[in-house]
Amino acid sequence: MAEPAHIAHYDRLLVQIASYNTNLQGILGLPQDLVDWLAPTLQVSNFLSTERRAPDIVAVGFQELLPLHLGLSGLSRSLIDNRNALILSQIEAHAPNKDSYSLIAKVVNVGVALLVYGRDEGIARRACDVETAWTGCGPAYMGNKGAVGVRFRVSGPEGAVGETYTFLNCHLTPFDHKLKERLVDYQHIVERLLFAPLSSDSKIPSTLYETSHLFLLGDLNFRLDIPQDHTLYRKRFSQDFSQAIESERVREELKEFDQLTIERRKGTVFVGLHEGDFWKFKCSYKYKIGEVDKYSVKRVPSWTDRVLYSTYTDSPESSSITNLLYTSIPSYTTSDHKPVVSLLLLPSRPVEASSSIPIIHLPPSYQPKPDPQANLKRYIGRVFDRIIGIIWWLLTLLGAGSGIIGIFNFFLGLSAWTWWKIKPAGGGHNATV
Structure with a gap:
């Protein structure tokens, strides 16, 4: 007699991906109770209705983590430590079987942050060769836009080499008309967000694609290009558009005008990656802050916040990963974005041990190479980050929280100092004898 399907699922790792652009809110960007976002196992799902199971891996990404001048100044580390403590407590509090978790790695660059956790009874104790990486793709390689990544290896049975897992959190160029810039951003990330060489015999760093499993999340900023007819x-x-996209049928029609979908079909971006049915939830951007379901009329609502994935057993047409859940969380209202979450069931791990780490298969026409000047460009960007960030931070202090007022106060003070320096002694009149 065959075992029930849900029993066999335990041979397949469950990965939860969560992404949120917190709109520069800093410590105010998250409610204290994260159950709606980080505990999707409590939501209705055919898979989960028969199997109360905690994720084996949880990856949480943030974009616009804190005010930009603070991020550029390098002050994001303390905030990410605060987020780590909150997230870990919430994951464990709402895990279906009271599972415990450990942080595998965290990384932050300016306002882009990624934290990856593993369940203690499994992945966390077997994760090794943990790496983090970051790169900026803003002006002069600055980190106001860019990506951060985490990679680790999970050893196989009986000392087998196992498989590698790579998580990537991206924040790409905004605005409807800057599609080309987004495509360039991604190419820069592929070439410059690098990890250790695949083998000890090589000195060439590996790209994000040289992994067994790849998960890409973030505010990718691709928009809807609706034709004029x-x-x-x-x-x-208008709000009429907001009302129209309440219908899943309308959203499914609009997905054909989604820039990311169009470009992925062309093979110009996210080559080899797959995605769930994003149109089944409402556009994640741009909402009125403080509102659950009202869009701002300043932007065309779009699915800017996405989760994509790939594994080494995928074909170009389909993925071996089962997308159990892919949705946004409307109840979060402190940002003009809604957080998104995806629950992914990986394919069964091979029974026979492999002598080498399996990696994702890419088409012959797309074989990305590392940028030999990647490190130089990254640190040029970081120097500019710090210089501009510290100056901006000082001006903000001078302006009592406003950089613009700070600039005004600076020039006002400079003018007063200059006048005082050139003012003649004795009130401006020479004494006569």
Whole structure:
């Protein structure tokens, strides 16, 4: 007699991916109870209704983690420590079987942060060769836009080499008309966000694709390009558009105008990656802050916040990963984005031990190479980050919280000092004898 399908699932790792652009809110960007976002196992799902199971791996990514001048100044580490403590406590508090977790790695660059956790009874105790990486793709390689990554290896049975897991959190160039810049951003990330060589015999760093499993999340900023002859074109900046996309049928139609979907089909970006049915949830951006379901009329609502994935057994047409859940969380209202979460069931691990780490298969036409000047460019960007960030931070202090007022106060003070220096002694009149 065959075992029930849900029993066999225990041979397959469960990975939870969560992403949130917190709109520069800093410590105010998250509620204290994260159950809606980080405990999707409590939501209705055919898989989970028969199997109360905690994720084996939880990856949480943030974009616009804190005010930009503080991030550029390098002050994001203390905030990410605060987030780590909150997230870990919430994951464990809401785990279906009271499972415990450990932080595998955390990494932050300016406002882009990634934390990856493993369940103690499994992944956490077997994770090894942990690496973190970061790169900026803003002006002069600055980190106001860019990516951070975590990679680790999970050893196989009986000392087998096992498989590698790579998680990548990205924040790409915004605005509807800057599609080309987003494509360039991703290419820069592929070339510059690098990890250790695959073998000890090589000195060439490995790209994000040279891994067994790849998970990419973040505010990718791809927008809806609705053609002018579409019935919703004239309504795209109105609440009528918001009402129209309440319908899943309408959203499924609009997905054909999603920039990311169009470019992925062309093979210009996210080559080899797959995605769940993102149109089944409402656009994650741009909401009115403080509102659960009201969009701002300043932007066309779009699915800017996404989760993509790939594994070494994938084909170009389909993935071996089962997407159990992919949705946004409307109840979070402190940002103009809604957080997204995905629950992914990986394929069964091979029974026979392999002598080498399996990696993702890419088409012959796409074989990315590391940028030999990647480190130089990264640290050029970091120097600019610190210089601009510290100056901006000082001006903000001078302006009692406003950089613009700080600039005004600076020039006002400079003018007063200059006047005082050139003012003649004795009130401006020479004494006569």
